[in-house]
Amino acid sequence: MELTLWTYEGPPHVGAMRIASSMKDIHYVLHAPQGDTYADLLFTMIERRGKRPPVTYTTFQARDLGGDTAELVKKNIKEAVARFKPKTLLVGESCTAELIQDQPGALAKGMGFDIPIVNLELPAYSKKENWGASETFYQLIRTLLKEKISPDEKINPQRWKELGRRPKVNILGPSLLGFRCRDDVIEIQRILSEQGIDTNVVAPLGASPDDIERLIDAEINICLYQEIAETSCDWLKRNFGMEYTTTIPIGIKNTINFIKEVHNKLDLPLSNKEELEHKSKLPWYSKSVDSNYLTGKRVFIFGDGTHAIAAAKIAKEELGFEVVGLGTYSREMARQVRATAKEMNIEALITNNYLEVEDTMKRTSPELVLGTQMERHSAKRLGIPCSVISTPMHVQDVPARYSPQMGWEGANVIFDDWVHPLMMGLEEHLIDMFKHDFEFVDGHQSHLGHTATKVKTDINSEEKENQHKGGIIWTESGRAELTKVPFFVRGKVKTNTEKYAMSKGIPEISDETLYDAKAFFG
Amino acid sequence: MISLMSKVEFNKETGPREVFCGLTSIVWLHRRMPDAFFLVVGSRTCAHLIQSAAGVMIFAEPRFGTAILEEKDLAGLADAHEELDRVVNDLIERRPEIKTLFLVGSCPSEVIKLDLATVAEKLNKRFLGQVKFVNYSGSGIETTFTQGEDGALKALVPLMESSDEKKLLLVGTLANNVEDRFKKIFRNIGISNVESFPPRQSTELPKIGKNTKVLLTQPYLSDTLRDLKHRGCEIISAPFPLGIEGSTKWLLAAAKTFNISELKVHEIIAPLISRAKLALESHKNILKGKRLFLLPESQLEISLARFLHNECEMDLIEVGTPYLNRDLMKEEINLLPDNTKIVEGQHVEKQLDRVRESSPDLVVCGMGLANPLEAEGISTKWSIEMVFSPIHGIDQAADLAGLFSKPLKRNQILTSKTLVTH
Numbered sequence: 001m002e003l004t005l006w007t008y009e010g011p012p013h014v015g016a017m018r019i020a021s022s023m024k025d026i027h028y029v030l031h032a033p034q035g036d037t038y039a040d041l042l043f044t045m046i047e048r049r050g051k052r053p054p055v056t057y058t059t060f061q062a063r064d065l066g067g068d069t070a071e072l073v074k075k076n077i078k079e080a081v082a083r084f085k086p087k088t089l090l091v092g093e094s095c096t097a098e099l100i101q102d103q104p105g106a107l108a109k110g111m112g113f114d115i116p117i118v119n120l121e122l123p124a125y126s127k128k129e130n131w132g133a134s135e136t137f138y139q140l141i142r143t144l145l146k147e148k149i150s151p152d153e154k155i156n157p158q159r160w161k162e163l164g165r166r167p168k169v170n171i172l173g174p175s176l177l178g179f180r181c182r183d184d185v186i187e188i189q190r191i192l193s194e195q196g197i198d199t200n201v202v203a204p205l206g207a208s209p210d211d212i213e214r215l216i217d218a219e220i221n222i223c224l225y226q227e228i229a230e231t232s233c234d235w236l237k238r239n240f241g242m243e244y245t246t247t248i249p250i251g252i253k254n255t256i257n258f259i260k261e262v263h264n265k266l267d268l269p270l271s272n273k274e275e276l277e278h279k280s281k282l283p284w285y286s287k288s289v290d291s292n293y294l295t296g297k298r299v300f301i302f303g304d305g306t307h308a309i310a311a312a313k314i315a316k317e318e319l320g321f322e323v324v325g326l327g328t329y330s331r332e333m334a335r336q337v338r339a340t341a342k343e344m345n346i347e348a349l350i351t352n353n354y355l356e357v358e359d360t361m362k363r364t365s366p367e368l369v370l371g372t373q374m375e376r377h378s379a380k381r382l383g384i385p386c387s388v389i390s391t392p393m394h395v396q397d398v399p400a401r402y403s404p405q406m407g408w409e410g411a412n413v414i415f416d417d418w419v420h421p422l423m424m425g426l427e428e429h430l431i432d433m434f435k436h437d438f439e440f441v442d443g444h445q446s447h448l449g450h451t452a453t454k455v456k457t458d459i460n461s462e463e464k465e466n467q468h469k470g471g472i473i474w475t476e477s478g479r480a481e482l483t484k485v486p487f488f489v490r491g492k493v494k495t496n497t498e499k500y501a502m503s504k505g506i507p508e509i510s511d512e513t514l515y516d517a518k519a520f521f522g
Numbered sequence: 523m524i525s526l527m528s529k530v531e532f533n534k535e536t537g538p539r540e541v542f543c544g545l546t547s548i549v550w551l552h553r554r555m556p557d558a559f560f561l562v563v564g565s566r567t568c569a570h571l572i573q574s575a576a577g578v579m580i581f582a583e584p585r586f587g588t589a590i591l592e593e594k595d596l597a598g599l600a601d602a603h604e605e606l607d608r609v610v611n612d613l614i615e616r617r618p619e620i621k622t623l624f625l626v627g628s629c630p631s632e633v634i635k636l637d638l639a640t641v642a643e644k645l646n647k648r649f650l651g652q653v654k655f656v657n658y659s660g661s662g663i664e665t666t667f668t669q670g671e672d673g674a675l676k677a678l679v680p681l682m683e684s685s686d687e688k689k690l691l692l693v694g695t696l697a698n699n700v701e702d703r704f705k706k707i708f709r710n711i712g713i714s715n716v717e718s719f720p721p722r723q724s725t726e727l728p729k730i731g732k733n734t735k736v737l738l739t740q741p742y743l744s745d746t747l748r749d750l751k752h753r754g755c756e757i758i759s760a761p762f763p764l765g766i767e768g769s770t771k772w773l774l775a776a777a778k779t780f781n782i783s784e785l786k787v788h789e790i791i792a793p794l795i796s797r798a799k800l801a802l803e804s805h806k807n808i809l810k811g812k813r814l815f816l817l818p819e820s821q822l823e824i825s826l827a828r829f830l831h832n833e834c835e836m837d838l839i840e841v842g843t844p845y846l847n848r849d850l851m852k853e854e855i856n857l858l859p860d861n862t863k864i865v866e867g868q869h870v871e872k873q874l875d876r877v878r879e880s881s882p883d884l885v886v887c888g889m890g891l892a893n894p895l896e897a898e899g900i901s902t903k904w905s906i907e908m909v910f911s912p913i914h915g916i917d918q919a920a921d922l923a924g925l926f927s928k929p930l931k932r933n934q935i936l937t938s939k940t941l942v943t944h
Contacts, residue, residue, distance in 0.1 A: 001595050001605035003613060005587040010570040033629050035543025035662025038571045040890030050897030052890065056871075059539045062632065062663040076538060083871060095565035096629035096663070099596070124565055125593045355583070 006354055006374065008329035008392055012122035012132025013094045014039050019136040020090055021053040022175040022204040026140075027086035028055045029077050031069075031097035031104045046395050047176055056080040058097075058104075065100065073104045074111060081113060088144065088209040089113065090136065092120030116209070118143045130227040130304070130330060133175060137204055138231040144212045145239075154241025157219045158267045167266045168200040168218040172244075173229030175204050177393045179307060183404035184224065188249065191407050192222075195259060196268070204228075216240050220265050224248070224406075225306055227330060249406045250310035251318055251414070252282055280408040282415045286319055297422065300325035300366035302349065302357050302375050303390025305333025307405070309340045311370045311389050314414060316344060324364040325349065327357065354378070365492040368422055373397070385421035472501050474509050481511035496521050529860040532846070537869025540890055541819050541844055542575065542906075543662030544670030545628060549576040550909055551674055551720070552585045554695045557621040558724040560586040560674075561613065562660070563606060563636060564628030575906070583617070591630055602634070606641055620653055622724035624674060627659035654681065654724075666844040668742040668821045668909065671695060675720060675746040678727060679753065682719075685729035689715040690776055691755070693747070694740030697912035698722070704763075704915060707773065710790045712782050730755055735779045737772065739763060739914060741854070742821040744847045761853040762914075764822070765829035766798050769916045771853070794916045801920035802833065805927040809834040812883035812930065815876075818842035818868050819888045819905040826886065826908070828857045834923050838862050839880045842873065884930060901929045 013030060020028040021043050030036065037057050043049045058076045060069050081089060091108040105119025118139050122132045160167040171188060174181035182205070189199050200218035201211045215221075215236065221244040223233045233244035243265045249258035256276050263270045277283055285291060299321045301311045308328045315321040326341045327349030328334065334350045341348035349360050358378040361369060369379040369386040373394040379386035388397060389405075404410040474482070478497075485493045493514070500517035501509050545568055548560045562568045569588035576584075589609045595602040606625075614620060623645075625638045638657035645655040658673035659665065665673060675693070690713050692704065701718055708716045717728040728734075732754040738747065741762050751757055760775035761768045770791060777787045814836045816823040823843045830836040838859065846866040848855070855864075865873070870891075877885055877900070885895055885902045892902040903926055913922040 001592060001602065001609050002590045003587055003609045004566075004569045004590050005584050006573050007566060007569050009566075011566040013567075014570065033543065033662035034539040034541045034666065035545065035571060035629065036567060037540045037888075037890055038542060038546075038574055040540065041888075042574060044891070044893040045889050048893060050893055052894045057538050057540075059537070060663065062661075065633070065663070079537075079871070095567050096633055099630060099633045123593070124567065125591060125596060128566065 004352070008352060008354070008372065008374070009129040010039070010042075010392075011095060011124050012127045012129060012135070013092060013120075013124065014042070015129040015132025015134070016090065016092055016120055016122060016136040017043075017053055017055055018129075018133045018175045018177050019140065019204045020055060021049070022206070024206070024208040025087040026054060026090060026209065027080055027084045028053075028090040028092070029058070029073070029080050029104065029108070030055055030092055030094060031058045031060070031073050031102060032094035033057075033061070033096055034059045036094050042177060042393070046393050047398055048395070049176070054084060054086070060097070060100075069100060070102045070107060073102055073107055077104070077108050077111060081115070086115065088116045088118065088140065090118045090120055090140070092122060095124035098124050116143050131332065133228050134231050137172075137175075137228060138235060140204075140209075141212055141215065141232050142235060144209055145215065145236075148213075148216060149239045155216065155219060156241070157243050157265050160219055160266065166196055166198050167220075167268060168198045169220050169222050169262070169266075170200050170215050170218045171202045171222045171224055172232060173223060173225035173227075174202065175225075175228055177391065178225060178228065179304070179389070179391045179393070179397060180403060180405045180410075181205060181225070182398075183402050184406040184410065186402070187404040187407035187409050188222065188224065191249075191255070191259065192262070195263070195270075195272075197262065197266070216242070218242070220244060220262070222262070226333065227304060227306060248306055248310055250307070250410060251314040252277065252280055252408075252411050253317060254310065254313065255280075255407050255411065280411040282318060282411040285415050291319075291419075294419065294422070295320045297321045297368055298324045298364070298366045299368045299370060300361050300364055300375075301389070302327045302329075302361075302369075302371040304328060305330035305337055307390040308337060309333075310405075312340050312344065314411075315370070315418075318411075319415075319418070321368070324366050325360055327351065327360070358382075365489070365495075367489070368418065370418065387417045387421055471507060472498055472509060473507065477511040478509040478514060481514045493518075529862075530855055530858055531861060531863045533863065533865045535865055535867045535869045535872065537867075538871065539844075539868045540817075540870045540888055541868065542667040542888065543571070543629070544660035544665030544667065544673060545572055545626065545662075546575050546667050546906075547660065547670030547674065547909075548572060548586050548626065550695055551671060554720050554722065555622070555724040556585065556722075557619065558585065558624060559613070559617065559620045559622070560624045560626055561610070562586070562588040562626045562628055563631045563638060564588055564591065564626075565630050566590055568628045568630075585620075587613070591634075596634060602636055603641055606636075607645070610645060614649065614653060622654045622656065624677065625655060625657040626670075626674075627657065627661055629661045629663050632659060632661045632663060656681065666821070667819055668740070669844075671740070672743045672745045675743060676749055678720065678724075679730075679746065679749040682727045682753070683729045684731045684753070686731045686733050687715070687729065688733040689717055689728070689735070690780070691728055691730065691734050691736050691750075692716065692718045693736055693738050693750070694743055695720055696739050696914055700912045700914045700918065703917055707790065707794075707915075708776070711773070711777055711787050713776065713780050732756075735776070737776050738850075740822075741825060741851060744850050747850070759853060761828070761857060762822075762825045764825045764914060764922060765833050766795055766802070766916050766919050767832055767857070768825060768829060768854075769914070769919070770795070791916060798916045798919045802923055805920060805923035806834050808927040808930050809836050809923065811835065811837065813837045813839050813880070814926075815839045815880060815882040815885045816841045817873060817877075817885065817887040817891065817905075818844040818865070819886075820908050821845075822905070822908050823886070824851055824854050824858070824864065827862065828854055829919075829922065830926060831859055831862075832857065833919070834926070836884075836926075839882050840865055840873075840876060842866075842868060844868070884926060886926075901933050903929055 020026050043053045091105045108117050174185050221233050223229045223244045236242040245261045247258040247261045249255040299315050305328045312323050312326050323344045328337045338348040354374045369384050370389045372390050376386045403413050497517040627638050642655040642657045656677040658677040660670040705716050734755040736750050736755045737758045758775050758779050760772045763769040763772040827838050827841040840863045842865045889904050892904045895902050
């Protein structure tokens with residue numbers, strides 16, 4: 001049993017709903033009690049969808065448990081098929097139904113429908129949302145394509161040449177409630193099309209079961225979000241020989257690497273290599289003198305595996321930040337996140353517990369946080385600027401404007417989204433410096449509201465509490481000097497100075513000690 | 523299954539539903555009693571439901587959480603009890619400010635028959651004098667949405683001490699400002715000993731006994747009411763204090779029990795009524811003659827239908843309610859216009875068919891249905907707002923009407939009616 005106050009991922013059947021709702025001509029009969037219908041609002045309120053998710057909840061009640069819940073399942077399946085006329089039916093159960101073991105998938109298969117039925121077994125007490133989405137997508141593809149497997153015919157990624165047409169690829173992984181998927185798809189399709197590559201199918205977002213059956217018309221698969229599509233890509237590779245890309249095109253370097261990977265797999269010459277770097281403004285904006293102040297900014301990163309790894313690479317290599325913390329809630333991607341962290345000489349944080357994330361955030365005293373909406377709230381409490389880079393989805397993460405994370409435009413969006421909160425941070429600092437000027441005496445309202453001020457007070461009161469910590473005392477001059485340090489690094493400076501004083505056996509911290517410590521730590 | 527009793531038409535419907543479960547009421551209960559903690563014993567779905575409905579992220583540390591059952595807990599029950607013990611210990615250690623801990627049962631905990639009562643009993647012994655433990659079920663196989671509050675309050679009744687002191691007890695969570703207004707009005711009409719249940723602190727439970735006169739503020743508390751009756755309390759029969767009419771009758775019923783004349787009540791509330799009528803006017807202009815369809819969710823539907831018809835002159839197409847306690851609702855039902863169609867339960871697809879066929883001007887529904895209906899060009903009001911907003915009492919009548927007039931007004935302002943949605 002695990003105490004959870006807040007969770008990054010929902011249960012696995014919500015993952016299945018993400019696949020069903022992303023697609024056309026599919027219906028999902030979910031053996032579940034009425035309360036589980038809350039999940040509809042994730043789509044209609046958060047994603048602002050004008051359509052109900054294609055889900056029928058069997059709505060069993062306590063009084064049904066003594067009787068025949070299996071009959072109830074069959075009744076709902078029958079009604080749903082008659083009403084919605086899906087081309088493929090998904091059948092599964094949520095946590096409670098799993099306990100009563102009616103096996104709705106098997107029941108559905110015995111009802112004599114002439115449509116494919118996908119039996120979803122998603123263990124609710126051990127797995128989570130992304131796993132559920134991945135498994136559902138895989139089971140759906142497997143059901144619809146397994147009869148087309150031929151042991152001696154494998155798809156040659158270069159067959160487009162013989163077929164006398166442009167190469168075709170599938171884009172796999174984008175789904176509803178995925179971070180900026182809607183716009184990433186447009187951006188990636190635009191890039192591929194510029195390179196003379198056609199998109200065969202995008203799935204699950206916008207695809208129908210017919211489209212799934214057409215997947216094998218393409219030469220290769222683009223695995224756009226590993227969390228959702230890797231299992232499916234693996235299966236398509238094993239059974240049809242379809243190669244798939246592993247580079248996630250977020251950031252300039254990886255967008256270029258992605259394009260190269262696609263060209264290599266298709267054996268398509270890359271003619272515009274030199275042009276590529278100039279397709280986004282990020283490289284120049286990052287190089288321009290104005291961005292000097294970004295150098296070495298301490299950044300803390302937490303999110304799903306795909307976006308956290310991508311963010312760490314961009315932060316370090318394309319913006320010149322220092323990554324002081326990196327973590328994920330995607331246990332499935334823990335190994336890769338650990339490897340990326342190791343490259344940056346830090347230890348990865350793999351956890352579901354947001355309080356642990358907040359503690360680590362506090363300890364690493366970053367100047368910028370890149371995280372989920374939860375880290376945005378934690379950062380707000382700590383008075384640190386933050387930009388959101390990953391699910392879980394919030395209504396703010398579905399902006400009206402075109403706002404991808406991937407490709408050239410994605411890099412532009414990332415530059416703005418990450419740097420603007422910092423600008424505000426700098427503004428905050430200026431306000432702090434000039435706070436005695438007459439314009440500011442009435443209290444300038446910054447975007448951080450009163451939080452930043454509150455944090456400062458906290459630090460001051462903490463100072464008093466800690467005056468005798470380790471026998472070290474802050475003198476008047478030391479304290480005065482400390483208040484002159486910009487608020488967002490003050491905590492770090494204070495800890496470092498105390499650490500320095502303790503190691504040198506200095507009992508009193510004066511303004512000079514502060515400078516000594518500064519020189520010592522560099 | 524149509525039975526024509528009196529002048530109102532009662533129907534029953536079963537099928538797939540689109541209604542929250544009783545766990546959802548934690549969202550307002552934890553705000554009412556800030557010294558309490560609500561620990562759901564359930565699945566990741568339960569945790570996800572509550573955080574999706576409650577906007578948990580705004581709290582540094584929320585006063586509710588879920589002990590998520592894992593595979594190993596399902597293997598053997600003895601294990602699950604020990605595990606729950608451990609989780610509770612950790613929680614109390616981390617949050618020493620907790621005075622009352624509600625162990626809240628869920629669908630999975632009910633199905634595996636996890637005995638939360640026994641767990642609570644044991645914990646009560648161990649934490650005697652520090653934390654009180656009570657348990658109830660908010661499971662969706664037994665309760666809908668607001669019924670969770672009924673379970674939580676019923677669980678507190680045994681902890682209420684006895685007293686023969688004469689008092690008026692308001693039962694059901696009210697917004698603090700509304701509660702203060704009611705207390706002032708009661709004082710003015712001559713009832714000064716008024717207490718509320720749930721109280722603002724879980725440790726300050728009112729004492730009850732044969733001279734306690736119970737007046738319900740919410741229509742979803744039938745189990746609590748039954749237990750209060752068993753403790754000797756007298757139940758005052760009244761409609762619910764929504765709108766001018768409901769609030770007036772509610773106040774009059776209380777006054778009658780305390781032998782206070784109707785004249786005295788009218789004298790006190792007359793100025794309130796005239797200013798409320800004035801405030802109601804602009805909303806009535808928008809709502810008048812508009813056709814209303816209420817889908818079942820908050821259990822407030824019958825009272826809302828009565829208010830919106832009698833005071834705002836809306837026409838009622840259908841009044842859905844998750845379940846119907848005819849005894850508890852009889853005063854309300856008597857105030858409904860002839861031929862009102864009440865539908866108990868739900869078959870969401872068939873009901874939506876009726877919504878489309880009847881082309882209503884406004885549909886009251888849950889959050890899962892609101893945007894899809896808006897996309898079809900049907901104005902909606904989501905019902906969860908009713909349980910978060912201060913809507914009770916004469917002074918709030920216009921605010922209550924405003925919740926319904928606003929979507930219609932907005933629809934008039936916005937020029938695009940047919941929309942391509944995404």
